[in-house]
Amino acid sequence: MSDAETSSAPALEVRGLVAGFQTERGLLRAVDDLSFSLPRGGTLGLVGESGSGKSVTSLCVMGLLPEPHGRILAGSIRLQGRELVGLPEREWQRLRGAQVAMIFQEPMTSLNPVYSVGAQIGEAVRLHRKVSRRDARARAVELLKLVGIPDPAERVDAYPHQLSGGMRQRVMIAMALSCEPSVLIADEPTTALDVTIQAQILELLRSLQQQLSMSVLLITHDLGVVAHHVARVVVMYAGRLVEEAPVAELFARPLHPYTRGLLRSIPPVGSSRLGEARPRRLPTIEGLVPSLLDLPGGCRFAPRCELREPRCEAEEPVYREIAPGRQVRCHRAEEALS
Amino acid sequence: MPPGRGGALVTAPTLLQAEHLSGYFQVGGGFFRPRKVLRAVDDVSLRVRRGETVGLVGESGCGKSTLGRLLLRLIEPTAGRVAFDGQDLTLLSAEELRRLRRRMQIIFQDPYSSLNPRMSVRDIVGEGLQIHRMVQGRAALEERVAELLQRVGLRPEHRERFPHEFSGGQRQRIGIARALAVQPEFIVCDEPTSALDVSIQAQIVNLLLDLQESLGLSFLLISHDLKVVEFMSHRVAVMYLGRIVETGPTAEVFGRRAHPYTRALFSALPVPDPARRSLRVLVEGDPPSPIDPPAGCAFHPRCPRAQRGRCDVETPRLLEVTGGSGHRVACHFPEE
Ligand SMILES: Nc1ncnc2c1ncn2[C@@H]1O[C@H](COP(=O)(O)OP(=O)(O)OP(=O)(O)O)[C@@H](O)[C@H]1O
Ligand SMILES: Nc1ncnc2c1ncn2[C@@H]1O[C@H](COP(=O)(O)OP(=O)(O)OP(=O)(O)O)[C@@H](O)[C@H]1O
Ligand SMILES: [Mg+2]
Ligand SMILES: [Mg+2]
Numbered sequence: 031m032s033d034a035e036t037s038s039a040p041a042l043e044v045r046g047l048v049a050g051f052q053t054e055r056g057l058l059r060a061v062d063d064l065s066f067s068l069p070r071g072g073t074l075g076l077v078g079e080s081g082s083g084k085s086v087t088s089l090c091v092m093g094l095l096p097e098p099h100g101r102i103l104a105g106s107i108r109l110q111g112r113e114l115v116g117l118p119e120r121e122w123q124r125l126r127g128a129q130v131a132m133i134f135q136e137p138m139t140s141l142n143p144v145y146s147v148g149a150q151i152g153e154a155v156r157l158h159r160k161v162s163r164r165d166a167r168a169r170a171v172e173l174l175k176l177v178g179i180p181d182p183a184e185r186v187d188a189y190p191h192q193l194s195g196g197m198r199q200r201v202m203i204a205m206a207l208s209c210e211p212s213v214l215i216a217d218e219p220t221t222a223l224d225v226t227i228q229a230q231i232l233e234l235l236r237s238l239q240q241q242l243s244m245s246v247l248l249i250t251h252d253l254g255v256v257a258h259h260v261a262r263v264v265v266m267y268a269g270r271l272v273e274e275a276p277v278a279e280l281f282a283r284p285l286h287p288y289t290r291g292l293l294r295s296i297p298p299v300g301s302s303r304l305g306e307a308r309p310r311r312l313p314t315i316e317g318l319v320p321s322l323l324d325l326p327g328g329c330r331f332a333p334r335c336e337l338r339e340p341r342c343e344a345e346e347p348v349y350r351e352i353a354p355g356r357q358v359r360c361h362r363a364e365e366a367l368s
Numbered sequence: 369m370p371p372g373r374g375g376a377l378v379t380a381p382t383l384l385q386a387e388h389l390s391g392y393f394q395v396g397g398g399f400f401r402p403r404k405v406l407r408a409v410d411d412v413s414l415r416v417r418r419g420e421t422v423g424l425v426g427e428s429g430c431g432k433s434t435l436g437r438l439l440l441r442l443i444e445p446t447a448g449r450v451a452f453d454g455q456d457l458t459l460l461s462a463e464e465l466r467r468l469r470r471r472m473q474i475i476f477q478d479p480y481s482s483l484n485p486r487m488s489v490r491d492i493v494g495e496g497l498q499i500h501r502m503v504q505g506r507a508a509l510e511e512r513v514a515e516l517l518q519r520v521g522l523r524p525e526h527r528e529r530f531p532h533e534f535s536g537g538q539r540q541r542i543g544i545a546r547a548l549a550v551q552p553e554f555i556v557c558d559e560p561t562s563a564l565d566v567s568i569q570a571q572i573v574n575l576l577l578d579l580q581e582s583l584g585l586s587f588l589l590i591s592h593d594l595k596v597v598e599f600m601s602h603r604v605a606v607m608y609l610g611r612i613v614e615t616g617p618t619a620e621v622f623g624r625r626a627h628p629y630t631r632a633l634f635s636a637l638p639v640p641d642p643a644r645r646s647l648r649v650l651v652e653g654d655p656p657s658p659i660d661p662p663a664g665c666a667f668h669p670r671c672p673r674a675q676r677g678r679c680d681v682e683t684p685r686l687l688e689v690t691g692g693s694g695h696r697v698a699c700h701f702p703e704e
Contacts, residue, residue: 251564
């Protein structure tokens with residue numbers, strides 16, 4: 031997806047976001063001081079360890095953090111310059127779907143099992159547009175076709191459980207796109223899709239971005255997708271930002287040891303033909319992510335880091351720009367740069 | 369001596385064998401509209417040996433999850449039979465089937481709907497252990513659950529929490545821990561790492577390989593991640609619209625790609641390297657309908673090699689590519 035044309039206010043700007051959950055054992059900060067900016071018409075990739083706070087971030091942007099346990103504790107989220115933190119629910123309802131829409135990581139969290147998928151897409155359309163039921167249904171069929179569901183006129187009446195995992199995911203995508211939002215939060219949008227349909231969906235998003243100058247926050251574990259479809263990448267670990275870079279630089283010279291570990295863990299292509307030379311196991315990052323209720327004093331990655339030294343355990347590195355366009359949170363980042 | 373993956377384990381005994389298995393669904397219907405038959409899985413035969421991983425790949429909606437469920441008799445087959453360790457599953461009584469369940473497990477594709485929201489992680493992971501009386505006493509249960517959670521990269525204190533308090537990838541790992549808990553011999557792994565970052569994915573892949581080597585576990589690995597399938601599988605099967613269109617030792621199938629659909633799949637694989645953002649060849653045309661499948665070869669409307677009068681008329685049979693290799697393809701004009 032193309033780089034954004036520069037414009038005064040970014041499509042989405044998050045500053046110092048802190049959000050978490052009140053649990054029986056204390057406050058769990060799932061997102062801790064997160065900042066990023068998504069340019070108009072652009073795509074930002076958000077990657078990071080499972081459980082690092084990516085979905086919680088998207089729920090914050092959608093005003094959908096589960097109440098009363100989930101709360102935004104600090105920070106600001108601006109959509110085209112407009113502050114969203116503290117917005118009353120009535121206002122949210124006008125924005126959600128029309129201005130900012132989300133493809134949820136788990137389709138069944140947002141699909142209702144007792145309504146047909148056509149009824150659900152139709153309802154999403156009618157929420158923001160004055161169209162007849164008939165037209166809403168026609169639009170649903172059109173959207174299902176757009177996301178590559180075979181036999182859309184027939185499948186529009188299917189219930190979610192009658193569809194495959196990847197078809198449900200595409201229904202969600204159709205719903206999110208139904209009102210042509212200006213900002214799309216895509217949380218793992220293609221995990222249930224084979225690579226050919228994945229490519230078609232990403233192509234579809236790309237063309238919508240150009241037509242509607244839609245901006246996309248693309249959360250994904252698929253580094254192949256990152257490499258092909260985003261311009262800039264933000265990396266999270268245990269609720270914190272650890273690195274941000276243009277995509278080519280991130281792959282060529284990852285500065286944070288977590289990012290390096292991640293890139294090393296990708297299974298090789300063509301491994302079955304290596305014969306004896308095939309690695310027996312995949313490289314991993316040793317150890318466990320720290321508990322968010324009991325974080326280490328210094329760097330959150332230190333307990334697993336191969337470059338750990340005493341100061342890493344004593345003080346948390348600040349997030350800083352160490353080269354133009356390259357931010358990182360590591361005491362020893364300069365060594366990786368040289 | 370662990371067998372080399374990528375090549376078939378020709379001598380290991382068969383654990384699971386499916387013959388001419390089909391699973392159809394009735395769909396549609398209502399006022400003025402006739403019910404129609406959707407052929408999700410159509411005449412599939414498949415064998416999994418002890419200690420073997422068979423990878424299953426194919427287009428979204430082509431019937432992989434349905435096949436996985438049919439193999440475990442979680443849904444009733446329309447036709448065909450499945451034998452597990454010599455026992456015909458379709459003939460077993462409910463009680464016999466229940467006892468066999470411990471030996472064959474599934475990691476569901478959709479972790480969210482497969483975890484009971486009212487059960488704590490301890491109960492979800494520990495349920496099978498208790499049903500099959502695999503642990504004695506509370507303390508032993510606690511310990512075993514903690515150990516299982518740790519193996520999938522979760523923390524012992526997560527036992528107390530409920531599914532909604534987890535991230536997508538954490539929930540997926542709860543499902544993995546649950547499947548491993550009862551020490552099964554065969555696991556249908558349906559997209560087991562789709563919600564995991566690559567470092568945790570690597571940890572899970574290594575864990576499954578460790579278990580396979582030490583305990584001789586067998587897996588049916590359903591995944592859209594061709595790199596993971598290639599790394600883990602001895603043999604692979606490529607499915608298209610309810611049927612297997614190519615199968616054989618992983619290195620053969622992924623190396624040669626005799627079926628045009630297998631080729632198309634690989635050409636769409638995004639390589640994790642921004643320098644190779646090249647234009648990829650995509651399959652043209654709409655995905656076919658399992659309700660009204662194309663005549664002849666189901667892939668012919670989208671196939672660059674299709675020939676009129678042959679491919680649109682005659683359904684190709686799954687035939688060996690070269691004698692003795694076990695590499696079979698269902699195509700009238702396979703790639704050389
Ligand atoms: N309702 C909740 N109550 C308590 N903790 C929660 C809740 N929802 C999420 N969490 C915790 O917040 C942290 C961040 O979760 P989040 O879903 O944002 O992770 P993620 O980065 O999206 O991970 P994944 O890649 O696995 O989807 C996790 O450690 C999770 O356990
Ligand atoms: N209970 C059901 N009732 C009707 N149709 C069904 C049912 N379950 C599955 N199907 C249909 O069967 C076909 C195969 O679905 P299946 O879930 O097996 O696909 P899949 O290969 O696992 O796809 P994905 O990669 O998207 O998960 C789809 O067309 C689906 O809509
Ligand atoms: Mg998530
Ligand atoms: Mg499936």
